[in-house]
Amino acid sequence: MSLAHVILGLLQQQERTGYDLKTECFDDCISHLWPADQAQIYRTLDKLESQGWITCTVEIQHERPNRKVYRITEAGEAELTHWLQTHHPLPVLREPLLVQLYFAAQLPDEAIVYLLEQEREARQEKLAQCETIEGLSLSNPTASREQKLHRLVLNLVKQREQTYLDWLEKAIATIRSQSD
Amino acid sequence: MSLAHVILGLLQQQERTGYDLKTECFDDCISHLWPADQAQIYRTLDKLESQGWITCTVEIQHERPNRKVYRITEAGEAELTHWLQTHHPLPVLREPLLVQLYFAAQLPDEAIVYLLEQEREARQEKLAQCETIEGLSLSNPTASREQKLHRLVLNLVKQREQTYLDWLEKAIATIRSQSD
């Protein structure tokens, strides 16, 4: 399960609580890479701890609930380094829109165009989100090795959305022109 | 659940058994769109039947196991037509490679390049598979409305792989050049 390895990567940067992971990491900087639910984060932390890849110390707080601060162990670092260098099978992408188009022959052209336009809107919004994340990254003037890699990743995500948008434009134009 | 609607779409083309769906549809023409496991196909057929969207007649065979032939109902057709025109949220894509790159700062350049090269190989193979499917489609000279839509879908899948491959080439070149 890769979520475990995402968390190992984040804990190698610095020690964090489950709450930190959710609010500082998964909600912001890696929401576009690996979104994760709060429940799943806590359960994965439990698993990582019982594997011996992270340890936990409880910080007692008085006017707040106690915090469980997690740190990566040496075994955890070894596991992460190994995972980072292992090839994984391509993830499967199942897209409802493509299925709809595949079976859309019975629909009138306007219905198909409407579908494509709605997808275009959603994809434009997603591209805008990527650009917001990029803006945050570029506002930081340091060009560390880490930063460079993060920008490389973001470039693919952006280019992919752009390819999708270009294809949507062409598809909309094709269907509109053939119905004239 | 979209698998249910993929099956409705396939049963609208013609009546089929679970076995037909698996061997003629999911293993071939839509493996790149919506791969599905045999167990899941049979269980989804059960659900669709209890929903009243498909019906089933048993064909008794003597030297083979009996066949359960499924047909779409009017309610099923109505459901499919409605689903085909409904916008669905963008599917989430979680890519191990991008996570690896995001956390790869600690790895030596050669290790990163090796990862990218392995991904390139896998992506090239996938693109080749898409071209095989396209070849089968082009060998059929009819250019029906359905065929046109199928090719449109395939174009996106191919372009997406090409974008990925182009990005991989650039990423490999970038990392190689900076380590000189």
Next chain:
DNA sequence: TGCTATTATATGATTAATCATATATAGGAT
């Protein structure tokens, strides 16, 4: 003779992800 492939359906088990809900305290807003 035994092994494998083909045709055909069914079920048990597990994983990963998501949703909902629970608990507990403090502070600010309406």
Next chain:
DNA sequence: ATCCTATATATGATTAATCATATAATAGCA
């Protein structure tokens, strides 16, 4: 006075997908 938000963790339930295995008959191959 009540409601919402922030901080913090935990658990129950469900869905979608995958893997493994079971049954059962025939045909072909080595």
